[in-house]
Each structure stands twice: as C-alpha cells, then as structure tokens.
Amino acid sequence: MTEFTPYSALIGGILIGLAALSLMLLTGKIAGISGIFSQLISQLPIKLSWHVYFILGLIIGPVFASPLGFTLPQTIDLSWTAIIIGGFLVGFGSRYGSGCTSGHGICGIGRFSKRSIAATVTFMTSAIVTVFIIRHVIGA
Amino acid sequence: MNNLIALICGLVFGFGLTIAQMVNPNKVLNFLDLFGYWDASLAVVMGGGVITYIIGYQLFITKMKKPLLAEIFNLPTNAVIDKKLIIGSTIFGIGWGIAGICPGPAIANITAANEKILVFILLMVVGMLLAQKIKKR
Numbered sequence: 001m002t003e004f005t006p007y008s009a010l011i012g013g014i015l016i017g018l019a020a021l022s023l024m025l026l027t028g029k030i031a032g033i034s035g036i037f038s039q040l041i042s043q044l045p046i047k048l049s050w051h052v053y054f055i056l057g058l059i060i061g062p063v064f065a066s067p068l069g070f071t072l073p074q075t076i077d078l079s080w081t082a083i084i085i086g087g088f089l090v091g092f093g094s095r096y097g098s099g100c101t102s103g104h105g106i107c108g109i110g111r112f113s114k115r116s117i118a119a120t121v122t123f124m125t126s127a128i129v130t131v132f133i134i135r136h137v138i139g140a
Numbered sequence: 141m142n143n144l145i146a147l148i149c150g151l152v153f154g155f156g157l158t159i160a161q162m163v164n165p166n167k168v169l170n171f172l173d174l175f176g177y178w179d180a181s182l183a184v185v186m187g188g189g190v191i192t193y194i195i196g197y198q199l200f201i202t203k204m205k206k207p208l209l210a211e212i213f214n215l216p217t218n219a220v221i222d223k224k225l226i227i228g229s230t231i232f233g234i235g236w237g238i239a240g241i242c243p244g245p246a247i248a249n250i251t252a253a254n255e256k257i258l259v260f261i262l263l264m265v266v267g268m269l270l271a272q273k274i275k276k277r
Contacts (some may be wrong), residue, residue: 002167002179002271007183007216012160013188019152020189021196027142028207028214031153034242039212040267054150055145059250061154062163072252073164075200080256087246089231091267094243096275097228098216101242102153104229110193111201111215118221123233130237131172 008070020106023054032103034094038068097123153247162186163248165240167231172237224275 020031027050040051062072078086095102097119099108104123108116161167161241162185207213236242241249241260249257 002164002181003163004179005181006184009160009184010157010188010241011183012156012162014192014276015152015156015159016185017192017196018171018190019149019156019228021193022152023146023149024207024209025196025201025204025212026145026209028210028212029146030214030216031149033242033247037243038272041265041268043266044156048143048211049260050143053147054153055247057147057150057152058154058244058247059150061151061156061234063251064151065158066154068159071159072157072158073166074248074254076254076256078165078256080259083256083260084263085182086235086241087263088267089235090239090242090246090260091235092271093228093230093232093235093267095228095268097167097225097230097232097270100232100244100273101234102244102266106189106193109173110189111197111214111218112194115216115219115221115225119225120220121230122229123236126230126233127237128174129253130234131169132175134178134238135173 008125016102017106017110020102020110024107030103032099032107034091034100035098035103038095091125143207153244156189157245157248163245165245168236168240168242168245172240228271 018115023029023031027049036054038053040046040055046052065071099116099119104119109120153254162182167179168182170179201213239260243264244270246257246261246264
C-alpha cells in the first residue's frame with residue numbers, strides 16, 4: 001500500500017508540465033523521454049546534442065529533491081523477471097508506438113493531438129488490464 | 141543556449157518526477173491497480189502536468205510563429221492513428237503494468253544506482269533499438 005499524496009503529486013505534476021512546456025516554448029522541442037533517449041542511443045558515437053543535456057538534467061534533477069525529503073526508492077520490490085520483461089516491452093512499445101507517458105501523455109494530449117490521445121487511452125488501458133491480471137487473476 | 145535550456149528543463153522534469161514520487165514503481169503500480177488499494181496520486185500528477193501544458197500551449201504557443209530561441213516548432217506531421225501506434229502503445233502499457241516503470245522515471249532513478257533499475261534500462265535500450273529496426277522496414 002502507498003498513501004494518497006495529492007499535494008506533492010500536484011506540485012510535481014505542475015513542475016513536469018512547466019518543464020515540458022518551457023522546452024516547447026523556448027526551443028520548439030517535444031519533451032518525450034522515449035524519443036529523446038532513443039535519439040541519444042541510436043547515434044554512436046554520442047554527439048553532444050540537446051538530447052544529451054536534457055537526459056543529463058533528468059538524471060541530476062532528483063538529487064535536488066532529496067534535501068526536501070523526496071528521495072528515489074532505495075529498494076525495488078520487483079522480481080528480476082518483471083524487470084527484464086518489463087524493461088524490454090517498455091522500450092520496444094514506446095518506440096514502436098512513437099511515445100510514452102511524457103511525449104503522448106503530457107505533450108501530445110497538451111496540444112490536443114488525436115494520435116496521442118489514442119495512444120494514451122491505449123497504454124493506460126493495457127497497463128490497468130495487465131496489473132489486474134497480475135494482481136487479481138494470477139494473484140502475484 | 142538551447143543546450144543549457146534542455147539541461148534545465150530536464151532537471152526540472154526529473155525534480156518534478158521525484159517530488160511527485162512517480163519514480164517509485166510501487167506508487168505507479170498502485171495507481172494502475174484500480175481494483176485493489178487504489179492510490180490516485182498519479183492521476184493528480186498526470187492531470188497537473190497535462191493541464192499546465194494545455195494552458196501554456198493554447199495561451200501562448202498556438203499564437204507564436206516560432207519558438208523564442210529556435211526557428212521552428214518540431215511537431216509530428218503524421219496525424220493518422222495507425223496500427224503501429226496502437227500495437228506499440230499496447231505493448232508499452234503491458235510493460236508499464238508489469239514493472240511500474242516508464243522511460244522517464246527509469247532514467248531519473250540512475251543516481252540511486254539500483255542494479256534492477258540499471259538492468260531495466262539496459263533491456264529498455266535493447267527494446268528501443270529493435271523497434272527502430274523493425275519500424276524502418
């Protein structure tokens with residue numbers, strides 16, 4: 001069980017929205033993490049493009065939250081099977097479907113893109129069904 | 141200049157993910173578990189993020205010819221809801237439902253140096269590269 005934390009959720013959500021909005025407003029780029037990250041990994045040797053700087057920021061950002069009492073999880077309660085299968089499917093699906101929670105879910109819906117609305121409804125539904133099957137049908 | 145902005149936006153994004161605790165897979169899975177002990181926090185995170193983006197986008201960006209510090213808005217031109225979009229999104233959702241981790245939170249978790257997160261990212265890279273290969277055909 002985890003507690004419902006509406007205030008920190010709202011502040012965090014607004015910060016995420018502001019970060020994505022600023023990137024579009026200032027540089028004209030979509031803050032879609034799967035897109036930015038796959039750009040970075042598919043160009044070898046890695047060029048020092050804006051993608052690298054964004055990912056670097058994403059990595060160090062959490063460090064500034066820890067003095068406020070918001071930390072990264074120290075232990076991950078997932079099985080190795082869940083990590084390996086989950087990681088592969090998240091990577092494959094986000095790229096094959098041209099986006100993930102950030103690119104489709106925030107930026108895409110934010111500009112009323114029909115593709116992104118369809119994608120978000122699809123992945124939310126399949127994620128909810130998957131959790132239902134794992135937790136309540138299989139009972140893991 | 142644009143690199144510095146990308147760095148700061150990435151930083152605020154990662155900071156926001158941590159404040160929102162979307163970096164915690166348990167919290168994500170409990171949000172997706174509508175029929176268990178539902179934790180609605182992430183609905184607030186996504187709602188807060190998307191409403192902020194909608195307001196800013198409709199108020200400012202739709203009225204601008206170009207971004208403040210670049211020549212063009214890089215927006216997707218494809219408007220068709222095709223098979224790839226739906227199949228890919230379905231697969232992504234299954235992975236998200238299995239692990240409770242999506243690409244942003246996975247990368248934001250790197251400094252915790254948890255071996256499970258690092259293996260998750262490695263497999264995510266493999267999946268991304270494979271999808272790109274198949275998609276090009």
